[in-house]
Amino acid sequence: MKKEKFHIEYVFDKVSGRSLWNHLTTALGLSSWFADEVIIKGKIYTFHWKKLWEKAEVIAIKPEYRVRFRWMYEDEEDDGTYFEFMIHTIELTNSKSLEITDFATPDEKADAIALWDSQVEVLKRTLGI
Numbered sequence: 001m002k003k004e005k006f007h008i009e010y011v012f013d014k015v016s017g018r019s020l021w022n023h024l025t026t027a028l029g030l031s032s033w034f035a036d037e038v039i040i041k042g043k044i045y046t047f048h049w050k051k052l053w054e055k056a057e058v059i060a061i062k063p064e065y066r067v068r069f070r071w072m073y074e075d076e077e078d079d080g081t082y083f084e085f086m087i088h089t090i091e092l093t094n095s096k097s098l099e100i101t102d103f104a105t106p107d108e109k110a111d112a113i114a115l116w117d118s119q120v121e122v123l124k125r126t127l128g129i
Helices: 017-025 027-031 109-127
Strands: 004-012 037-041 044-049 052-062 066-071 083-090 095-104
Touching (some): 004 109, 017 027, 017 083, 027 037
Antiparallel strands (some): 004 095, 037 044, 044 052, 052 066, 083 095
């Protein structure tokens, strides 16, 4: 079944853009909310969850604004899917928002969104909000 793109957005009050960016792009930051362990070698990020190891390559980056990753599955061709974090500033309140773009099959989309919701709650606690 073909994967479909979806976007979700989360608002972060009283957080600096730099702090949020560091939690999205550094090994220490990502391991505090996204994975149990993260190893970075150049543009390759290796994520570890319990017994699962997955690699992703940074395919686009605009510092302190956006980072896009492509999963590196050995048994699959590049199907054009990716996951991306984008930081926006809400001008009226000067709050930050995190837009996440991901892909999932229609029957897995609700589970994928629930997983992101759960992970972002951990991220907010890690950031002290």
